Amino acid sequence: MKIERIHHVAYRCRDAKETVQFYTEMLNMGFVLAIAEDKVPSTHEPDPYMHVFLDAGAGNVLAFFELPTKPDMGRDENTPPWVQHIAFQVKDREALLEYRDHLEKNGVEVLGVTDHSIFHSIYFFDPNGHRVELAAPDxxxxxxxxxxxxxxxDMLEEWSRTKRAPKHADWLHAKEFETS
Incomplete structure (x- = not known):
């Protein structure tokens, strides 16, 4: 048995149309398809929803559910906002900087470029409050x-014993943050 790939990753959204517009206009993703029903196919629970799918490149699909009958979206208040995110790879640093400029010109607040040694990243939030990362290989x-x-x-074992950050890879973020 072996997993072949991720079929899709699904998140909740506040507004399906706004979400599709953001990902198509800000990240140039294709709008693949939409599914809407009045009950959940797996549980048969009566619950109308809109399920939209976006092309995240290389056969990867990002999906969202709008659930109009449920309480407003929240988040796990015990988990910092920087933890849960979705990261997309871009071709190179030039493309990363182009995306940063495009997002900022369209009113999206962007953090970074952050140098992770193995890749460089920018971070921002989509209209639903989901953190998004764009990463370019170093x-x-x-x-x-x-x-x-x-x-x-060795790092995993030390962490498991001590719950303190092992120093085996402390070189990784030696260049913590850069602005260009």
Missing amino acids: PDQQKALERLDSVKW
Whole structure:
């Protein structure tokens, strides 16, 4: 048995049309399809919904549910907003900077570029409050990934014992934040 790939990832949205417009206009994703029903197919629970699907590239699909009969969306208040997010890869740093400029010109507040050594990222929130990351591979990504691979099990074991950040890869964020 082996998982082949992610079929789709689904989140809740406040407004399906606004969400589709954001992802098509801000991130250039294609609007793939929409499904709407009055009851949930898996549970048969009566609950009207709109389910929209967006092309996230390379066969990846991002989906959203609008649930008009449910209470307003909330979030887990015990989890910081930076933790739960979805990250999309872009071709290179030039594309990352183009996206940052495009988003900012359209009124989206963007954080970064952040240098993670293996990739560089920008962060922003969609209209639903979901954090989104765009990541571009670092030119030395393979070398850094090999270095990280060699310490992953030791790091996990130390973390499991101590619940303190192991120092095996403290080089990773040596260049914490850059502005251009």
